[in-house]
Amino acid sequence: MNTQAVKVIYKYEMLRAWETILQSFASPVISTILYFVVFGSAIGGRIENIEGVTYGAFIVPGLMMLALLTQSVSNASFGIYFPRFTGTMYEVLSAPISFVEIILGYVGAAASKSFLIGLIILATAGFFVDLRIAHPIWMLSFLILTCISFSLLGFIIGLWAKSFEQLQLIPLLVITPLVFLGGSFYTIDMLPPAWQTVSLFNPVVYLVSGFRWSFYEVSDVSIEISLVMVLLFAAACLAIVWWMFKTGYRLKQ
Amino acid sequence: MNTVISIANLSKIYSSGHRALNEVSLDIHAGEILALLGPNGAGKTTLISIICGIVNASEGSVKIDGRNIIDDYRITRSKVGLVPQELTLSMFVSVWDTVCFSRGLFGKKPNQEYLEKLLKDLSLWDKKDNDILTLSGGMKRRVLIAKALSHEPEILFLDEPTAGVDVELRKDMWDLVEKLRQSGVTIILTTHYIEEAEEIADRVGVINNGQLLIIDDKDALKHKLGTRQMTIDLEQAIEQIPQSLSAWSLELISEGCQLIYTYDSHSKHTGIAELLRAIDQAGLLLKDVNTSQSSLEDIFISLVKNSL
Numbered sequence: 001m002n003t004q005a006v007k008v009i010y011k012y013e014m015l016r017a018w019e020t021i022l023q024s025f026a027s028p029v030i031s032t033i034l035y036f037v038v039f040g041s042a043i044g045g046r047i048e049n050i051e052g053v054t055y056g057a058f059i060v061p062g063l064m065m066l067a068l069l070t071q072s073v074s075n076a077s078f079g080i081y082f083p084r085f086t087g088t089m090y091e092v093l094s095a096p097i098s099f100v101e102i103i104l105g106y107v108g109a110a111a112s113k114s115f116l117i118g119l120i121i122l123a124t125a126g127f128f129v130d131l132r133i134a135h136p137i138w139m140l141s142f143l144i145l146t147c148i149s150f151s152l153l154g155f156i157i158g159l160w161a162k163s164f165e166q167l168q169l170i171p172l173l174v175i176t177p178l179v180f181l182g183g184s185f186y187t188i189d190m191l192p193p194a195w196q197t198v199s200l201f202n203p204v205v206y207l208v209s210g211f212r213w214s215f216y217e218v219s220d221v222s223i224e225i226s227l228v229m230v231l232l233f234a235a236a237c238l239a240i241v242w243w244m245f246k247t248g249y250r251l252k253q
Numbered sequence: 254m255n256t257v258i259s260i261a262n263l264s265k266i267y268s269s270g271h272r273a274l275n276e277v278s279l280d281i282h283a284g285e286i287l288a289l290l291g292p293n294g295a296g297k298t299t300l301i302s303i304i305c306g307i308v309n310a311s312e313g314s315v316k317i318d319g320r321n322i323i324d325d326y327r328i329t330r331s332k333v334g335l336v337p338q339e340l341t342l343s344m345f346v347s348v349w350d351t352v353c354f355s356r357g358l359f360g361k362k363p364n365q366e367y368l369e370k371l372l373k374d375l376s377l378w379d380k381k382d383n384d385i386l387t388l389s390g391g392m393k394r395r396v397l398i399a400k401a402l403s404h405e406p407e408i409l410f411l412d413e414p415t416a417g418v419d420v421e422l423r424k425d426m427w428d429l430v431e432k433l434r435q436s437g438v439t440i441i442l443t444t445h446y447i448e449e450a451e452e453i454a455d456r457v458g459v460i461n462n463g464q465l466l467i468i469d470d471k472d473a474l475k476h477k478l479g480t481r482q483m484t485i486d487l488e489q490a491i492e493q494i495p496q497s498l499s500a501w502s503l504e505l506i507s508e509g510c511q512l513i514y515t516y517d518s519h520s521k522h523t524g525i526a527e528l529l530r531a532i533d534q535a536g537l538l539l540k541d542v543n544t545s546q547s548s549l550e551d552i553f554i555s556l557v558k559n560s561l
Contacts, residue, residue, distance in 0.1 A: 002327070009358075012346075019345070023550055086341060087339055089339050090307050091358060093307045094333065095359055096359060098327075
């Protein structure tokens with residue numbers, strides 16, 4: 001195991017986040033605060049409690065997921081796309097590093113950044129709403145799993161993209177709509193029956209549901225199903241990355 | 254001589270269908286300086302990229318110190334350093350940080366003493382805290398070399414190392430290459446500056462259209478493929494070569510003032526004596542005579558032309 005290589009890649013990526021601290025950390029926190037002000041206070045005050053939870057508190061897990069998913073994808077995709085774009089990727093490819101070590105470095109750093117953002121948003125939410133976390137271990141587990149699996153997805157996008165436009169395409173056109181339609185701001189049983197069925201095809205539903213359960217023991221699907229879905233998603237992403245490195249897809253071709 | 258890199262039937266066909274390498278086989282000896290000459294697009298960079306693990310080969314194999322570069326990539330890659338052709342550097346990090354990063358990628362912990370010496374040797378020590386962005390093109394090229402040498406490789410690939418650099422830096426690089434060779438590093442450089450190959454290489458290979466046309470010792474190559482030319486200056490210009498001299502391969506140049514005779518210097522019978530007698534009999538007066546050996550450049554041009 002080339003731990004030194006993992007360490008330098010991880011450190012380099014974390015330093016990059018530190019040097020662009022406003023963009024990396026302040027921006028998602030400010031966006032989340034705005035959501036709380038608009039949905040939690042302004043509109044949320046006029047919405048009834050959902051299964052005994054105030055609307056402001058109810059949307060906390062969904063908002064965290066929204067930030068985590070978009071940040072994980074954008075951090076990881078940019079982290080690997082930029083060296084491809086500038087040509088510095090040659091150095092990583094010519095070094096004695098396995099694909100697992102490359103993932104540990106790049107995806108580990110992207111997931112760490114998202115994890116920190118998640119914790120910061122959680123702390124920020126505490127200023128606006130009464131928070132209670134029924135199952136802290138589950139909450140942390142979901143947080144970590146989400147950061148890792150969506151950082152893996154971002155890594156795939158960063159390897160696949162041929163331009164900055166393509167890099168933005170999936171986060172904008174796929175991730176954001178999936179999060180908004182994945183029960184971040186409502187429970188899916190508030191939807192008409194047909195749309196409830198459609199929602200079950202949205203993987204984000206399982207993430208938000210499981211995450212929300214760890215806070216308030218309120219969920220759309222059972223916690224076990226949520227966990228299995230997240231693990232399956234992570235495994236699928238890992239398999240795709242493995243295939244990309246094995247074939248050299250858009251890296252060594 | 255020990256073979257440090259062994260390349261067998263290496264081919265590369267890109268997804269566009271372009272065949273960049275066509276069954277290249279080549280052995281590189283430990284401690285030598287090998288120059289790969291070839292025009293742009295000949296396949297030099299593709300060959301280096303495959304050996305370094307940056308590009309997948311379509312067919313064939315590469316072994317470093319007897320180990321396959323795919324199966325034993327950890328060991329083989331740790332022996333190799335690469336200076337790429339383009340100035341591909343992260344612009345917002347310092348010289349010191351980028352060199353430490355490169356060393357770390359190869360699994361080595363920072364070694365203050367070695368890296369300090371390396372940067373001093375490359376005249377980069379006083380720039381160690383500067384961001385790459387602030388450096389000149391020549392300095393960036395030196396940083397690339399420092400990065401390639403940061404993990405103390407046994408084999409160094411220099412892909413067009415002096416493309417676009419000034420004379421002073423080119424000379425510095427040649428000195429550095431010589432120093433590295435003396436320390437036992439095997440050096441493979443690609444270039445299209447023939448004088449560079451002529452100056453520093455032990456062996457020269459010529460690549461064109463993805464094929465290795467020839468590879469040999471630099472002097473042997475000149476000996477084997479080189480021709481000699483005799484330039485005969487005439488006292489008075491002539492309009493055409495006299496019929497009596499048609500048995501020799503002559504060329505009339507300089508508005509009829511010079512005759513060029515091309516001959517094989519290794520032949521037992523060069524025909525020079527007979528030619529000079531025939532010129533005298535034809536009534537032509539000689540002003541001067543000199544001979545020259547064809548350069549590596551002439552050989553290169555002739556090989557590339559013939560391969561088209």
